[in-house]
Amino acid sequence: MNINRRKAVTLVEVVICVVLFAMLIAGLMRVFSSGMKTSVKGLAHQANMETASIIMSQIEYDLLRATNILQPDINLSEDFDKAIWNFYYGDSEINSPATVTYTRLDNGVGVSREVKLADGKTMSNIFARDQKVELSFKNLRVNNGTSDVPFYKHAMLVKLTVSTRDSKKVGTNPEEAFSLSRLIIIRGHE
Numbered sequence: 675m676n677i678n679r680r681k682a683v684t685l686v687e688v689v690i691c692v693v694l695f696a697m698l699i700a701g702l703m704r705v706f707s708s709g710m711k712t713s714v715k716g717l718a719h720q721a722n723m724e725t726a727s728i729i730m731s732q733i734e735y736d737l738l739r740a741t742n743i744l745q746p747d748i749n750l751s752e753d754f755d756k757a758i759w760n761f762y763y764g765d766s767e768i769n770s771p772a773t774v775t776y777t778r779l780d781n782g783v784g785v786s787r788e789v790k791l792a793d794g795k796t797m798s799n800i801f802a803r804d805q806k807v808e809l810s811f812k813n814l815r816v817n818n819g820t821s822d823v824p825f826y827k828h829a830m831l832v833k834l835t836v837s838t839r840d841s842k843k844v845g846t847n848p849e850e851a852f853s854l855s856r857l858i859i860i861r862g863h864e
Contacts, residue, residue: 715850718838722805722852726836729785729801729809730854736761736774736787737830737858744773746813753810753833763791778809785809806849808835816859828860 763772837851
């Protein structure tokens with residue numbers, strides 16, 4: 675007698691398949707979640723780096739045209755979070771004298787750049803409106819010659835740190851930050 679037995683899937687086999695599938699999905703979700711956290715942290719770092727680069731480029735551009743540093747004083751050894759200098763505004767051959775002021779905003783979010791022209795007009799910019807910024811200036815005198823024949827030039831040491839304001843933006847990781855320091859030789863200082 676030839677009995678045709680059909681193989682059926684038992685409840686135990688179904689449960690085992692569901693458990694294995696759930697373990698596979700859980701592992702994939704963990705990898706995906708880790709990748710997302712890394713991606714968000716990388717994007718926050720990139721945004722901080724780009725913002726710091728823009729701010730530092732503007733400061734350097736203005737300092738290279740500086741004629742007189744008003745603040746911070748060269749004789750003071752500490753760093754200041756505000757800097758003021760005279761410079762020539764404009765890119766044409768007939769530049770107008772102006773004063774630029776860089777300050778960190780009161781709440782620590784953003785940097786203000788204010789330009790006062792000789793004709794009384796004022797222009798202002800705010801950089802990094804949604805990022806926490808630490809900014810400091812130190813006025814220095816640098817020997818650009820030799821020890822026998824010193825030739826002193828004025829320079830400004832600018833330290834800048836831009837970070838994410840809200841740690842929720844980078845997940846459970848601590849605040850993401852990017853720091854940049856630059857020594858800028860002032861060409862036209864009196």
